[in-house]
Amino acid sequence: MGIAPILSKYLNLNLSENLLENKVKEFFAYLDPEIDLLIPTYLGNDQRRFYGRGTPDNFQVLDKFKLGTGITYVGKTRKVWSGAGWTGQPTVTKDRGKTYLVIGGYDYILRKIDAANNQEVWQYKFDDVIKGSSTVYIDETANEENRIVILQGSRTGRPKKGIAPSFRAISFRTGKEIWQLDIRKTRSYSRDNDSSPLLLENNLIFNAGENAIGYFINSSVSKAKIKSSILQPEVLSEIKLYVDSDAKRQGGNIVSESSPARLGNRIFLAAGSGHIYGIDIESKKIVWDFYTGSDLDGTVAISKSGKLFCAIEKQFIPGNGGVVKLNPNQKNQESVEWFLPTGNIKFNTWLGGIIGSVALNDEYNNYGEFPALFATNAIDGYLYIGSQDLTTGNKVKGPLKKFSYDTPLIVFKQKIGPSISTPIFTDGNKLVTAGYNGVYIFNLNWEFAKPDEGNVLPNAQGEFFRLIVEEAGKFTGKVSFESTPIVWDGIIRICGRDGWLYSFG
Structure with missing residues (x-):
């Protein structure tokens, strides 16, 4: 029976x-469920603040997967790059009883890897190196073969007949191409695609191209049609992510590299033109604009309290880069709750500020048991951990040096070397971070404290704690890291610039 x-x-x-x-x-x-999108996009969810599950109990190299090497051109300069770099974070998907990673590399290859044994399932080759992270979604209108879709961008390569198909949809199950999007030429000097798009309701996708155009795309793969001799998705609307004066001031460097984040009915995007835009999903128009004046690379992270945490590079501005916390229900300078300036230091082509994004501990802090934290890595070589809410009482000059702002209470600051990677919080009150000097793991230990003691933070219930940070492990091995790690089932995975995807546990 x-x-x-x-x-x-x-x-x-x-x-x-x-x-x-x-x-x-x-x-x-x-x-x-047959399909479970575990870490489906860069920084994990629509608010860009989820980094995986499981507590990393050990910190030893468990396995390595060879990603390889590729040649690309920055302007007219030939570059040889290995492994994967910024942002380079794998996605994690469960399908038909197995868990898989999807990761793109500098060898032009997008790979699906069985997470249980680190064996490659398939590979798909782009026209140039892959920098950004993928987004995985379910197309309920598609057949079984194409039901799970990977969206992935790459550098441009050498456009053929003026076409730069650097944003593509690939079948998760087969590894076959579904469509390509031509990132058309604009006043931006780039036609790459580093951004990880968002899946919205009503069969909508939002993607930001490095041509400084935001695309609303039909997520149904069946709507793709031949255009300019290639099968392209249905583009429903476009948004220009700069104003003409930005292009005059910055030349062609109005590149949009960050990924969109969502709060309610608005998308928030840090644009290379110096603007942090709020875009209304229904009208598909910009309805909010905070101007920083600097190039912006980091993705906006949105806290459970609905605040925006935005990384600012030191470029085109008289002041420092750093982190700005914004209230999107206010406008212009009234929206600034605090600003954290980081040090000015020349490293590689950067002059300071933050290239990665801001991490939040919201998804690892059930019911607000512990204080709300943020963490970030900076070009000045420091890892910063601070309070999302408390400020010091001191004032600091903003990036444009026109206004003074409150500045947050920093409870931990340690030299780890310059970094463009984004740190991640994990289960078990740990933090993993990486940079050009290696990978680090820290224990975040909380002690009860009295309100009148120094450097203490309140939780959601008004109880006070002191944070004790302990370095629990470090991996150098003469390997530099630009990518952002994930953790799944307690295993940390991160791509190195030496050509390998590392697993630690």
Whole structure:
């Protein structure tokens, strides 16, 4: 006898056996879905503040996967790059009982890897190196073969007949190409695509190209049509992510590299033109604009309290780069809650500020048991951990040196060397971070404290704590890291610039 009639008799349900059988199947599918998008995009979710699950109990190299090497051109300069770099964070997806990683590398290859044994399932080759992270979504309108879709960008390569298809959709299950989007020429000097798009409701995708155009795209792969001799998705609307004066001031360097984040009915995007834009999803128009004046590379992270944490590079501005916390319900300078300036130092082509993003501990702080923290790495070589909410009482000059702002309480600051990677919080009150000097893991230990003691923070219930940070492990091995790590089932994965994807645990 099947489970449906047994349940019907036991629970005295007046349902047909077929109907109950379907209900039982739906119930068990809910408990153990065929498809589970575990880490489906850069920084994990729509608010860009989820980094995986599991507590890393050890910190030793468990395995390495060879990513390889590729040639690319920055302007007219030939570059040889290995492994994966900024942002270079794998996605994690469960399908039909197995868990897989998807990662793009500097060898032009997008790979699907079985997470259980680090074995490659398939590979797909782009026209140039892959820098950004993928976004994985479910297309309910597609056939089984194309039901799970990977969206991935790359550098441009050498456009053929003026076409730069540097943003593509790939079938997760087969590794076959579904469509390509031509990132058209604009006043931006780039036609790359580093951004990780967002899936919205009503079959909408939002993607930002490095041509400083925001694209609203139909997520249904069946709507793709031949355009300019390639199969392209249906573009429903476009938004220009700069104003003409930005292009005059910065030349072609109005490149949009960050990923969009979502708060309610608005998308927030840090644009290379110096603006942090709020875009209304329904009208598909810019409705909010905070101007920083600097190039912006880092992705906006949005806290549970609905505040924006934005990284600012030191470029085109008289003041320092750093982190600005914004209230998106206010406008212009009234939206600034605090600003953290970081040091000015020339490293590589950068002059200071932050290239990566800001990490928040919101997803690892159940019910606000502990104080709300942020963390970030800076070009000045420091890892900063601070309070999301408390300020010091001191004032600091902003990036444009026109206004003075409150500055946050920093509870931990340690020299780890210059970094463009984004740190991550994990289960078990740990933090993983990386940079050009290696990978570090820290224990975040909380001690009860009195409100009148120094350097203490309140939690959501008004209890006070002191944070004690302990370095729990370090990996150097003469390997530099630009990418952002993930953790899944307690295993840390991060791509190095030496050509390998590392697993630590």
